[in-house]
Structures are given as structure tokens and as C-alpha cells.
Amino acid sequence: MSPSSDVVTIVGAGMAGAACAAVLRAAEVPFRLVERGRAVGGRMASPLLHGRRIDVGAGYFTVRDPEFAAVVDRWDIAGSARPWTDAFGVLVPGEDPGTSAGPTRWATPNGLRSLVRALLDGIDVDHEDITELPEGDVVLAMPDPQAGRLAPVPDAVDYDPVIAVVLGFESLTLPFRDAAFVNEHPDIQFVADDGARRGDGAPVLVAHTTPECARAHLQNPESAVEPVLKALRELLDAPAPIWTHAHRWSFGKPADHHASTYSIIESGGRTIGFAGDQWSSTGPPRVESAWRSGTDLGRALAALRV
Structure with missing residues (x-):
């Protein structure tokens, strides 16, 4: 499905992408959330191994x-x-x-994946691999090297x-x-x-x-x-x-980490936002900084729609 140009496409359903989606939903900004993996969570992955959920990413x-x-x-x-x-x-x-x-x-x-699922309660997730920027505004909620495959990341870490x-x-x-x-x-x-x-x-x-x-x-x-x-x-x-x-x-x-909690650039007539735990103005990257990044970027994008 090709989203309309009015829809913000969030690529990455980890903590930052989920936090951004929650803000856009509350602000009634149309969006689509896309995750290439089989489950949400990103590096807060908790696969089922031998009958137990085990955190294999963030501890x-x-x-x-x-x-x-x-x-x-x-x-x-x-x-x-x-x-x-x-x-x-x-x-x-x-x-x-x-x-x-x-x-x-x-x-x-x-x-820890359960917390991402809690943020996404009631939000649909499309599971597909995005290999080029979709139409309209885009959020790249992922590590800089992965985001850099789709768009130039400011001062990538x-x-x-x-x-x-x-x-x-x-x-x-x-x-x-x-x-x-x-x-x-x-x-x-x-x-x-x-x-x-x-x-x-x-x-x-x-x-x-x-x-x-x-x-x-x-x-x-x-x-x-x-x-x-x-x-x-x-x-x-x-x-x-x-x-x-x-x-x-x-x-x-x-x-390393960025000095701001997110970044927005204009490219090809669209707004591109960057978010993730690496966008941490207060110190080393953490789960908390991923939430802060997605939340702040979501609010900034919502403000642009007013």
C-alpha cells in the first residue's frame, strides 16, 4: 500500500518509533508505522526461548x-x-x-519488548522492508548506519x-x-x-x-x-x-551520541525526521533517551502540521 503524501511514515517500531507514533496518534496526525522485523521492539527484543521471554538486547x-x-x-x-x-x-x-x-x-x-507493545496498543504495524523513502514525510527511527541507507543523517554516529x-x-x-x-x-x-x-x-x-x-x-x-x-x-x-x-x-x-534529541531535514520536498537512543542530549544512549527522542520528534512534526 502506498501512503498518501499527508501521512507520516514511521520506519522502525522500536521504543523511539513507538513513542513517536503515540504522540502523532494523540495529535490526530495521520501516520503509518512500518517495521521490517517480525516483531516490534527493535533492540528491546525479548524472543521466546525454551518457554521464557528473554531480553537479548537492552538489559x-x-x-x-x-x-x-x-x-x-x-x-x-x-x-x-x-x-x-x-x-x-x-x-x-x-x-x-x-x-x-x-x-x-x-x-x-x-x-522489555512488552513496553513497546504497551505504547503501541491499538496501533497497527505494517511488517515490510523499506528500501527507499516512501512518499510524504518520513521518520527514520533506527540506528544511524541503517537510516543512512535511506537518507543523509546529520553528523551520523x-x-x-x-x-x-x-x-x-x-x-x-x-x-x-x-x-x-x-x-x-x-x-x-x-x-x-x-x-x-x-x-x-x-x-x-x-x-x-x-x-x-x-x-x-x-x-x-x-x-x-x-x-x-x-x-x-x-x-x-x-x-x-x-x-x-x-x-x-x-x-x-x-x-557516541548526538547533542540533540532528534533532527529534522527537508529533502526532495518532504520532511525527514531522525530519532533513536543515539539522539541523547543528556548523556549516553539509553532506553529513556529513545523514548525522549521519539516523543520530542513526534511533537515537532505535529507542530509543523498546525
């Missing part, structure tokens, strides 16, 4: 923005999200485990790849609670106790590789399982898993 989210906090309060009341922990372990090869305090991290009982390796065990004893940052290791940089994160106590770990490890295994993500297993044996004395799964993120994490 948690934090709350700083007062307006986002109001959204999170509604999720909390609905039971869609819960405060998880304000302290992560710290693992360094050859050293005793430590602990690092920080902001409250939030988790979800049904995977680079991305690092990540491979998320999920491991299921018969039982598991860990030297940390909830999750741990891994420093000075060549292959992994973060590991989460998914049973603690989900709240069901399942013996499942999710490990995120370093960018260097991911680059070495991008063409065959399953080949990253063995170095991750080796790292977990070294750091955690982890037992042999009973199953594993590897998920490739070619554009896993922004290596």
Missing part, C-alpha cells in the same frame, strides 16, 4: 526524565515493569568480585556490534546478584542473571560480548558461544549449559 532501563517517570509509573501500576536493582557486580579477571552502586535499574516480567549469548543451566550459583559489568576482558562486557531480572529464578544467563569479540564472529554468531563459555568458566566457575542461543546485533550500541 534494563533507568529513569531520570520526569516525563518518562510518569510513563514508568503507569507501567509499574499495571505490573508491566518493576524496580530491579541499584547495584551490579563488577568482575575483573584475576580479582575478587566487586559491587558497583548506581541508579535503580528497571526490569519487566514479560521482557558510529555503532559497535554486540552478540548476546543466552545460556540455560540445570542450576546456577553466582558470585554476584542480578547482573555484573565485566572489565578488562577481551570477550564479554556484561552478564545478567535473567532469572533475577525476570523474577522467576530461572537458571539463565545472558552475556554481551565486547565489540571486538562481536566483530570476529558477526558472520557466524553461534561461533561466539565458545569464547563466551570460556569466559564464564574463568570468571564465574560456571557449569556446562544445557542449551545456548546467540543473537547478533550488527548495530548493537551507539559509540
